[in-house]
Amino acid sequence: MNWSNAMELDDMKAAWQTLNQRLDAQDALNLHVLKEGKLDRMHRGLRPLVWGQAIQIVFGALIAIWGGSFWVDHRSVPHLLIAGLIVHATGISMIAMGALMEALIARIDYSAPVLAIQRQLAQLRKVYVRAAWFVIGLPWFVLWVPFTMVALKSVFGPDLYLNTPEMVWDNVGFGIACFVGTLALVRWARGRPNVARRLGDFAAGRSIVRAQGLLDEIARFERE
Amino acid sequence: MGITMDASRERFQALISQHEKLVFKVANMYCRNAEDRRDLAQEICVQAWRSFASYDLARSFSTWMYRIALNVAISFARSAGHRERHAVALDEDALDVADDNATLHEPDERVRALHAFIDQLDALNRALMLLYLEDRSYREIAEVLGITETNVATKINRLKQRIRTGIAED
Numbered sequence: 506m507n508w509s510n511a512m513e514l515d516d517m518k519a520a521w522q523t524l525n526q527r528l529d530a531q532d533a534l535n536l537h538v539l540k541e542g543k544l545d546r547m548h549r550g551l552r553p554l555v556w557g558q559a560i561q562i563v564f565g566a567l568i569a570i571w572g573g574s575f576w577v578d579h580r581s582v583p584h585l586l587i588a589g590l591i592v593h594a595t596g597i598s599m600i601a602m603g604a605l606m607e608a609l610i611a612r613i614d615y616s617a618p619v620l621a622i623q624r625q626l627a628q629l630r631k632v633y634v635r636a637a638w639f640v641i642g643l644p645w646f647v648l649w650v651p652f653t654m655v656a657l658k659s660v661f662g663p664d665l666y667l668n669t670p671e672m673v674w675d676n677v678g679f680g681i682a683c684f685v686g687t688l689a690l691v692r693w694a695r696g697r698p699n700v701a702r703r704l705g706d707f708a709a710g711r712s713i714v715r716a717q718g719l720l721d722e723i724a725r726f727e728r729e
Numbered sequence: 730m731g732i733t734m735d736a737s738r739e740r741f742q743a744l745i746s747q748h749e750k751l752v753f754k755v756a757n758m759y760c761r762n763a764e765d766r767r768d769l770a771q772e773i774c775v776q777a778w779r780s781f782a783s784y785d786l787a788r789s790f791s792t793w794m795y796r797i798a799l800n801v802a803i804s805f806a807r808s809a810g811h812r813e814r815h816a817v818a819l820d821e822d823a824l825d826v827a828d829d830n831a832t833l834h835e836p837d838e839r840v841r842a843l844h845a846f847i848d849q850l851d852a853l854n855r856a857l858m859l860l861y862l863e864d865r866s867y868r869e870i871a872e873v874l875g876i877t878e879t880n881v882a883t884k885i886n887r888l889k890q891r892i893r894t895g896i897a898e899d
Contacts, residue, residue, distance in 0.1 A: 513892060514861070514889045514892050516839070517839075517842075517843050517862060517892075519839065520839035520842070521843060521863075523839065523840055524757065524843065525757065546857055615779075615780055615796070616780045616783065616784065619796060619799050619800055619856055619873060620876060621804070622796075622800045623852075626804060627849055679779075720850075723853065723894060726853040727876065727880075728832070
């Protein structure tokens, strides 16, 4: 696109003034509505991550209580004790991750310089995506097995491991293979934005690439 | 406690009233769509109110407000939904100007050319462009963005160069 025979940067100031004059009347009315008393309202655009973490903490607490009470009740049966401990630990890790993210979000001071905050937000996003996948997401390839064991025993009574131990081990082995395979896929896609984009949200690579892209953009802006 | 809160809110609303154009100029810089602009202006005010307790009255309100407004606007513009809508607006504007080979004299054409140029800047250079268009000093621009004054001067010169050569992005 060519502006060379049209405008200089200083000429753009005049256009900017024209533009702002047009917007004044309508926008002033909108801000008046805002000042009528909705300042304390949690606005949707700013708070989804905070609410997401709060929900995760609640679910984590329910899972931790469920797993904790299960392994206490079945501590004399090794495989049920282990399954209960895994469920309990999963709940605690969900609580810990949610609380950590809440603390990191609360520390963000939007009145700090733009580059510092944008870098902080990009790093937070990167940590969040990594943690979500590597702590909460991917382990479910394996975690569903002890969760199923605990659920079956708690709700219906049968012991899955006693009835079909080979099925339990086969699924644990398959889950570990899927876990490792997905890690390798994400690692491979990280350096290939086009591939990561095609993999979509499933691969997690896209979000990590995007977060890294923001950090690179900030670094480039500082360097230029 | 209630009286203090009310006094704080009144002081905040008075300051926002004095600087409301700042909010809309930032919103206008990052959103073409009127609904998005309203949402963003509201988010900026809500975030400013949430941060107001830490505002030091001895310091410039406009610098403080620019930081908040730009930080919120950049995050807002980067959210997936808004980026998609924004991309449509960018393409439409780009086509408008690409079709116009004549020298730009009319205000509407100048505004379209300005939009087309702004839309091709990344979020950080857009912030720099806004502060420059608003005639902020290099010192204030440096304080808002968190870079040195020398760096600001270099970047402004690069922006001028980009316009002269007709290339918005390196």
